[in-house]
Amino acid sequence: MNSVATLVAQIQGLSGSTSDVNQLHTILKQFEDLFKSESTRLAPLLTELNPSIHSLGYLYILEACSSAPISKEQASELVLSVARFIDLSAAEQIRLAPDKFISVCKRFKDQIMLLEDPMRGVAPMLTALRKLQYSSVQLTTLHPDFLLLCLLAKCYKTGLSILEDDIFEVDQPRDFFLYCYYGGMICIGQKKFSKALELLHNVVTAPMSVLNAIAIEAYKKYILVSLIHLGQFSISFPKYTSSVAQRNLKNFSQPYLELVNSYCTGKISELESFVQANNEKFESDKNLGLVKQVVSSMYKRNIQRLTQTYLTLSLQDIAHTVQLNSAKEAEMHVLQMIQDGEIYATINQKDGMVRFLEDPEQYKTCEMIERIDSSIQRMMVLSRKLTDMGEQLSCDPLYLGKVGRERQRFDFDDFDTVPSKFTI
Amino acid sequence: MEAEDEATGQMIEDEEIYVNGGGDGDESKRHRPIISGEQLDVEAYAALYTGRTKISRLLFIAEKCGNASMQLDALRMAYDEIKKGENTQLFREVVAKIDGRLGPNYGPDNAWADAVDRRAELRKERLENELNAYRTNLIKESIRMGYNDFGDFYFAHGQLGDAFKNYVRTRDYCTTSKHIVHMCLNAILVSIEMGQFTHVTSYVSKAEQSQDALDPITIAKLRCAAGLALLEGKKYKLAARKFLETGPDLGNSYTEVIAPQDVATHYASCLEYLGNLKANLLLDIHLHDHVETLYEQIRNKALIQYTHPFVSVDLHMMANAFNTSVASLEKELEALITNNQIQARIDSHNKILYARHADQRNATFQRVLQTGNEFDREVRAMLLRANLIKHEFNLKASSRKH
Numbered sequence: 164m165n166s167v168a169t170l171v172a173q174i175q176g177l178s179g180s181t182s183d184v185n186q187l188h189t190i191l192k193q194f195e196d197l198f199k200s201e202s203t204r205l206a207p208l209l210t211e212l213n214p215s216i217h218s219l220g221y222l223y224i225l226e227a228c229s230s231a232p233i234s235k236e237q238a239s240e241l242v243l244s245v246a247r248f249i250d251l252s253a254a255e256q257i258r259l260a261p262d263k264f265i266s267v268c269k270r271f272k273d274q275i276m277l278l279e280d281p282m283r284g285v286a287p288m289l290t291a292l293r294k295l296q297y298s299s300v301q302l303t304t305l306h307p308d309f310l311l312l313c314l315l316a317k318c319y320k321t322g323l324s325i326l327e328d329d330i331f332e333v334d335q336p337r338d339f340f341l342y343c344y345y346g347g348m349i350c351i352g353q354k355k356f357s358k359a360l361e362l363l364h365n366v367v368t369a370p371m372s373v374l375n376a377i378a379i380e381a382y383k384k385y386i387l388v389s390l391i392h393l394g395q396f397s398i399s400f401p402k403y404t405s406s407v408a409q410r411n412l413k414n415f416s417q418p419y420l421e422l423v424n425s426y427c428t429g430k431i432s433e434l435e436s437f438v439q440a441n442n443e444k445f446e447s448d449k450n451l452g453l454v455k456q457v458v459s460s461m462y463k464r465n466i467q468r469l470t471q472t473y474l475t476l477s478l479q480d481i482a483h484t485v486q487l488n489s490a491k492e493a494e495m496h497v498l499q500m501i502q503d504g505e506i507y508a509t510i511n512q513k514d515g516m517v518r519f520l521e522d523p524e525q526y527k528t529c530e531m532i533e534r535i536d537s538s539i540q541r542m543m544v545l546s547r548k549l550t551d552m553g554e555q556l557s558c559d560p561l562y563l564g565k566v567g568r569e570r571q572r573f574d575f576d577d578f579d580t581v582p583s584k585f586t587i
Numbered sequence: 588m589e590a591e592d593e594a595t596g597q598m599i600e601d602e603e604i605y606v607n608g609g610g611d612g613d614e615s616k617r618h619r620p621i622i623s624g625e626q627l628d629v630e631a632y633a634a635l636y637t638g639r640t641k642i643s644r645l646l647f648i649a650e651k652c653g654n655a656s657m658q659l660d661a662l663r664m665a666y667d668e669i670k671k672g673e674n675t676q677l678f679r680e681v682v683a684k685i686d687g688r689l690g691p692n693y694g695p696d697n698a699w700a701d702a703v704d705r706r707a708e709l710r711k712e713r714l715e716n717e718l719n720a721y722r723t724n725l726i727k728e729s730i731r732m733g734y735n736d737f738g739d740f741y742f743a744h745g746q747l748g749d750a751f752k753n754y755v756r757t758r759d760y761c762t763t764s765k766h767i768v769h770m771c772l773n774a775i776l777v778s779i780e781m782g783q784f785t786h787v788t789s790y791v792s793k794a795e796q797s798q799d800a801l802d803p804i805t806i807a808k809l810r811c812a813a814g815l816a817l818l819e820g821k822k823y824k825l826a827a828r829k830f831l832e833t834g835p836d837l838g839n840s841y842t843e844v845i846a847p848q849d850v851a852t853h854y855a856s857c858l859e860y861l862g863n864l865k866a867n868l869l870l871d872i873h874l875h876d877h878v879e880t881l882y883e884q885i886r887n888k889a890l891i892q893y894t895h896p897f898v899s900v901d902l903h904m905m906a907n908a909f910n911t912s913v914a915s916l917e918k919e920l921e922a923l924i925t926n927n928q929i930q931a932r933i934d935s936h937n938k939i940l941y942a943r944h945a946d947q948r949n950a951t952f953q954r955v956l957q958t959g960n961e962f963d964r965e966v967r968a969m970l971l972r973a974n975l976i977k978h979e980f981n982l983k984a985s986s987r988k989h
Contacts, residue, residue: 329967330971331967331970331971331974332974333971333974333975333978334978335978336975336978336979339971339975361964361968364968365968365971368968368972369972369975370972370975370976370979372979403969403972468925471924471925472921472924472925472932472933473932473933473934473935474932474933474934474935474941475934475935475936475937476935476936477935477936480935514936516936521946522949524949525949526948526949526952531952534956535955535956535959538956538959538960538963539959541959541963542959542962542963545962545963545966545967546966548966548970549966549969549970552970552973
């Protein structure tokens with residue numbers, strides 16, 4: 164216990180400036196074994212420390228406590244204290260020991276799941292995530308856990324706020340897959356199909372050397388979202404898709420590909436009977452809700468096609484062309500679509516006629532100009548990133564080595580400074 | 588309505604073109620009855636052709652005409668024609684089809700068939716011996732003639748695959764471009780009979796490469812064959828052009844495949860006239876599958892031309908002009924609009940068609956925003972993928988170092 168007491172004193176003493184904290188960090192690392200052996204008796208120490216000032220020390224002790232097996236009663240307490248710690252801790256200190264922090268948060272998540280109360284974990288996880296990231300373009304291991312909690316707690320909007328950040332750096336491919344998959348599901352929940360399509364597309368086309376289950380499930384949802392949002396699905400993969408994915412993904416999604424064929428015939432009755440026949444398969448994949456949305460999207464697409472050909476059309480004709488049962492149903496559908504902003508039209512109930520209007524957007528407003536301007540700015544930033552990346556790569560010794568080896572020797576035009584043999 | 592007159596006016600001009608292109612006056616007068624709306628005169632039709640195509644066409648007519656007397660007529664003439672040749676297989680087929688309906692003169696004649704078969708065996712043996720002799724002597728010209736004779740032999744006996752193989756074998760022994768052209772023409776003939784039009788196209792282009800050996804008649808023959816191949820491949824516009832290029836040079840020299848007025852027939856277009864022709868065109872061996880599609884396309888073209896000059900068109904008047912009801916006209920127009928062949932919108936309430944000119948400015952803005960979004964998405968995805976690959980590479984590199 165003596166060493167533990169000195170430990171506490173040192174933590175309290177060396178949490179002032181950055182150099183002190185670094186020193187503390189080194190000391191703490193030396194006490195690794197102590198932590199492991201005394202883990203059950205460390206909890207009371209926490210009361211002597213201030214989480215916001217002594218974050219690093221607090222973290223080490225907390226991590227030791229949480230890695231020990233915990234009873235159910237203690238779980239709730241632990242959850243509370245971890246949540247409090249996450250809230251109050253100092254981000255710079257935490258970033259010195261990211262592994263410990265991640266370990267604490269993961270245990271936290273496990274306990275939350277055991278307690279079956281995901282709502283309690285959403286806010287703390289969000290804070291934890293933000294503190295762990297050194298920039299918003301980084302994907303941490305905590306991202307997918309956070310999104311999972313959002314999904315389980317049905318807090319989709321909170322999840323969306325994270326998804327709006329652009330990600331450019333990934334530590335672990337597995338995190339990336341889960342992040343995109345859960346993110347896709349959240350976007351589907353919020354009916355942001357465009358973003359969902361983008362995320363699911365990234366999973367399916369990500370570089371992978373072995374097929375994983377996440378990609379398979381993502382592919383199924385990808386097909387469905389593509390049908391809902393774009394009205395079509397192309398079975399050919401883009402060139403950059405891994406060969407593993409190209410060869411194998413289709414084998415696992417047979418009923419979905421047949422659904423695509425059924426959809427492309429344009430006949431509602433065929434589509435519905437196909438869905439009926441394959442009900443259990445879709446149900447077992449938990450995709451039945453999405454499949455139902457696919458069916459209703461077909462009605463919408465057929466009505467939208469009518470806006471291209473007709474100026475006015477009777478509700479009866481609409482019902483007939485789109486294969487609805489009555490003019491009343493057609494009116495319901497058209498009304499819903501007008502409210503959702505999917506078509507522009509007016510319904511004349513006296514004549515039973517619908518008048519299709521042009522898109523009133525004239526592209527003359529200030530908002531539109533701002534939108535275009537911000538778009539241009541974004542493009543420029545992205546282009547800059549691309550050029551920077553290209554420059555970095557061209558200075559990379561590994562790359563140069565490879566290029567140098569493959570170059571022809573004695574090229575007349577190439578009497579330049581890049582040597583033909585580049586040893587590192 | 589002025590536009591209507593214009594449309595029919597154009598059609599009349601087409602008819603005149605057709606009449607003028609039919610060769611000299613006498614011939615055209617003699618040929619005209621065949622293409623009219625009256626019942627097809629099978630005998631006169633068959634008289635235009637010679638050789639194997641005559642038999643094939645007669646059999647086709649017999650199959651498709653649906654009229655018992657015409658059918659028997661065609662079968663009778665086919666029988667006579669086959670007896671002049673040496674194709675026993677075809678003979679047996681025709682006999683089966685006639686089924687004794689034409690009396691004892693047109694029944695199975697086994698004696699004749701056997702005699703022909705025996706003769707064929709003998710001839711085949713002789714040809715083989717000759718060919719072997721030539722091959723040992725390595726006389727190029729004789730070998731070529733030998734294979735050619737074999738090809739002719741097989742063709743006469745209806746073994747088209749073997750005929751084709753032998754004709755193609757002469758290729759290695761062709762010394763002048765005249766030989767090559769001869770070989771190509773034979774190959775084309777067999778390919779048309781077999782229905783393999785990809786070969787026709789390739790051999791036509793091969794033959795056209797030896798420019799010096801081509802006289803106008805051969806050129807015309809080649810154009811006809813090319814046109815037929817394009818027709819089969821549903822490339823109607825190109826086929827029409829090829830047939831146009833054929834011109835009157837053809838005369839009567841390609842009766843093994845096609846008759847002069849077929850060339851004109853395959854090209855001519857006139858709405859009502861065509862309607863009458865339809866029944867007879869269905870009996871033509873090459874056009875059969877395409878008549879429906881061609882008719883539809885011609886009608887669509889007329890519809891498009893009709894609506895082109897107007898800002899608004901009353902559907903009732905248009906339905907009258909096109910001899911159809913307003914409802915079906917609406918359906919046809921809907922299909923054309925969906926395929927983007929007419930730029931218009933239908934006011935179903937008042938039954939008027941309004942021309943619609945796409946707003947270029949709005950469309951451009953929409954495209955711009957869309958392209959921006961796509962670029963954004965693609966580049967971000969690319970940067971991410973690059974990052975993932977870099978990690979994987981680093982992982983591999985570091986594991987190698989350890």
